[in-house]
Amino acid sequence: MINELLQQARADAPSVTALAAELIRLPSRGGIDDYEPVLASVENWLKPRSLRHRRLHNPDGEAVAILIEVTGDRPGPVWVLDACLDTAPFGDETAWSFSPTAGDVSNGSLRGRGAADSKTAAAMFCHIAAAVSLQPHKLAGTLAVLLDVDEHTGNFGGAMALMRAIDPVTIAGAMIGYPGHEEVVIGGRGVFRVRLHVHGTAGHSGSSKPNTANAVSRASRLVTALEDLPLPAPVTEGFPLPPKLTITEFHSGEGFTSVPDHATVGVDVRLTDALDAKDAEELIRKASAQLDADFPAPRATEIEAALCWPPYRLMPGDQPAAALFAGAEAAGISARPKVAGPSNIGNLLATHKIRTTAGFGLPYAGLHGTDECVDLSALPTIQAAYHHAVLNLLAPRT
Structure with a gap:
């Protein structure tokens, strides 16, 4: 044939x-x-x-x-x-x-x-x-x-x-x-994507009063924490590739005189049999909660689901x-x-x-x-x- x-x-x-x-x-x-x-x-x-x-x-x-x-x-x-x-x-x-x-x-x-x-x-x-x-x-x-x-x-x-x-x-x-x-x-590999909405307190960049809740600064700390997260190694005889977390978006601020009260962080997680969507969400949720505990803001960090495929x-x-x-x-x-x-x-x-x-x-x-x-x-x-x-x-x- x-x-x-x-x-x-x-x-x-x-x-x-x-x-x-x-x-x-x-x-x-x-x-x-x-x-x-x-x-x-x-x-x-x-x-x-x-x-x-x-x-x-x-x-x-x-x-x-x-x-x-x-x-x-x-x-x-x-x-x-x-x-x-x-x-x-x-x-x-x-x-x-x-x-x-x-x-x-x-x-x-x-x-x-x-x-x-x-x-x-x-x-x-x-x-x-x-x-x-x-x-x-x-x-x-x-x-x-x-x-x-x-x-x-x-x-x-x-x-x-x-x-x-x-x-x-x-x-x-x-x-x-x-x-x-x-x-x-x-x-x-599967994919789990979220946008994190990180909040802060608005203000003037030149104000004599301190601002302890700058949304950009808080979001930057969260980005560092997420990138430092340990991810599980491939499972024996499972997926040959490891899971992966990547920061793909960062949006905030308007000009030089305003302290931003909101920042958006996009997170792309590639899933395997060693890390599923539930595990990935829990890792992100814990990192966000730790940020809110260590560096408080008027509102807790919010997680917006974007896409999830196994x-x-x-x-x-x-x-x-x-x-x-x-x-x-x-x-x-x-x-x-x-x-x-x-x-x-x-x-x-x-x-x-x-x-x-x-x-x-x-x-x-x-x-x-x-x-x-x-x-x-x-x-x-x-x-x-x-x-x-x-x-x-x-x-x-x-």
Whole structure:
């Protein structure tokens, strides 16, 4: 089977490249650009191929994804391929050696923002869906391709809309087309995010009276205390990465003459099996209470919850990881399993008990940085690996 899939992937490569290049030339930076052009471009490609698709919307009615559905002749679960159509910002455009929206091929690399994350994967998944749609008699279940335009905002609106569009109970697993050919990401640390509201007493900076409750000073002490907190080491045979606490925001003050009475501190905690959300909240709560006891203020420090996702981890033999490893091996790629430090859509899907791989794709450079590009020489083998995995997952069971 793999030889046929490799042959098809080589034949598809010019079309995949052309679609990905067109998408790259349409800027779709998360929270910055209008997504309509990139959504319309995909729809224009899908329509003449008679692929069933629809837009998904958030509760406010804004389009957040395109969902393609290929249903087999026999009943079975839903398997998801996911790639985002929105991108990271361009950053300093003067630092790029080519336009962030170049969408061209140079020395075998497809160049421009989104080439790696993840417009090339989106184009590849569209072609896999088109190929699979020609064989409904060989399929038991449904292939759903989710193309998200609300991923880089951190809202993950497309994935959330998928949970509203398809009963999560029917989804057996998902594969996200993040780049990198050497590893299949089978897990990720969870995340617990809070904003701490630290209070003080307002006053004039030039006053002759002492001010013992400057919100900035109190918040600075809390930041130091949080950064000094000891965190547990990885559990034996558990997550290979330790938990992590990072201060990511600090806001306070207005000019030079006013002593601030409020400061906001953002805290990002990466969770593992050694530190869960309850433990993380307790650590932050104790540090805040200690600050309030040692350096009193008119109001106690308040903890505002922002986001909480659990860690997740698949075993290499769990589906769909097993199918993707098998597809990669058949295509001649020796990929190793990896648990990622950052969180991803897989953490969100894990809350619905959906097993997810979150990274296997083309070799890349400049991800979220300068001169983003992917190496197209690996395109046929990566596409064949995913195609092989999809056919295995949707194969009728006797």
